[in-house]
Amino acid sequence: MKFVKYHGAGNDFVIIDAREAELDLSRERIAAICHRRFGVGADGLMTLENDPAGQEFYMRYWNADGGESTMCGNGGRCISLFAHHLGIGGGVKYFNSSDGYHWALIVEADEHRGLVELGMIDVREVRDNGDGSYFAFTGSPHHVEFVEDVMAIDVFGRGNEIRRSARYAAMGGANVNFVQILGYGLLKVRTFERGVENETLACGTGVTAAAIVTSFVNQTDCKRFTVDAMGGKLEVSFDREDTTFQKVLLSGGAEKVFEGNIL
Numbered sequence: 001m002k003f004v005k006y007h008g009a010g011n012d013f014v015i016i017d018a019r020e021a022e023l024d025l026s027r028e029r030i031a032a033i034c035h036r037r038f039g040v041g042a043d044g045l046m047t048l049e050n051d052p053a054g055q056e057f058y059m060r061y062w063n064a065d066g067g068e069s070t071m072c073g074n075g076g077r078c079i080s081l082f083a084h085h086l087g088i089g090g091g092v093k094y095f096n097s098s099d100g101y102h103w104a105l106i107v108e109a110d111e112h113r114g115l116v117e118l119g120m121i122d123v124r125e126v127r128d129n130g131d132g133s134y135f136a137f138t139g140s141p142h143h144v145e146f147v148e149d150v151m152a153i154d155v156f157g158r159g160n161e162i163r164r165s166a167r168y169a170a171m172g173g174a175n176v177n178f179v180q181i182l183g184y185g186l187l188k189v190r191t192f193e194r195g196v197e198n199e200t201l202a203c204g205t206g207v208t209a210a211a212i213v214t215s216f217v218n219q220t221d222c223k224r225f226t227v228d229a230m231g232g233k234l235e236v237s238f239d240r241e242d243t244t245f246q247k248v249l250l251s252g253g254a255e256k257v258f259e260g261n262i263l
């Protein structure tokens, strides 16, 4: 089975063009493909499929543990560059996914790399958990808390604990984002990802949640954030009406790093 490997700010994915093929993708097989030693290694796997609703393609996403999951922002940017490399659509890609329709502008691209701006869903609620942390759904569920120094945080230990806490059990757990405010519109974020069950080098829906919660909580007139993730920089921008965030955009680099054949 042919695959390609892309990453967005170090959040990495196996992507398979499934438009013509019936694939055998069990939970176990996806977990094996994503395994860092016994497989290709990835934070997640995506298939690019024909969309019954008539968009240019459908994006399905599975986490590294083999579980099909909710929207992946870095994955959406990578699969849009992959679609571009396949000659699908024009300068703006229109696709469907688990949280509805998305568009992605290919700002620039060569045969390996690109700069991709992805339209995200609206965020109509930021929940204050009452303990200094917050929750927002940006296509995936995200816990957000502010810390003095993200590099001093035990992201795995504390992230795992919060991800498995009773608060988020009903939704199957949440991703956990630790946010350090570096300045006005400037954040550093580290994320423990549900379904990867570890820290990832970047999380697109996570940095989107971090920016929106920062605007909601203290930089209330800021609508554009640069976010330093461990694997690279991402930009988040939005319009804001009271507590509704619309025209949410996630921008950053995406890169095709290799292609291969899964036996």
Ligand SMILES: N[C@H](CCC[C@H](N)C(=O)O)C(=O)O
Pocket: 011, 043, 044, 063, 069, 070, 071, 072, 073, 074, 075, 140, 141, 175, 193, 194, 195, 196, 202, 203, 204, 205, 206
């Ligand atoms: N692990 C997430 C999905 C992937 C999110 C992340 N890779 C992104 O870029 O948004 C979840 O199960 O909620």
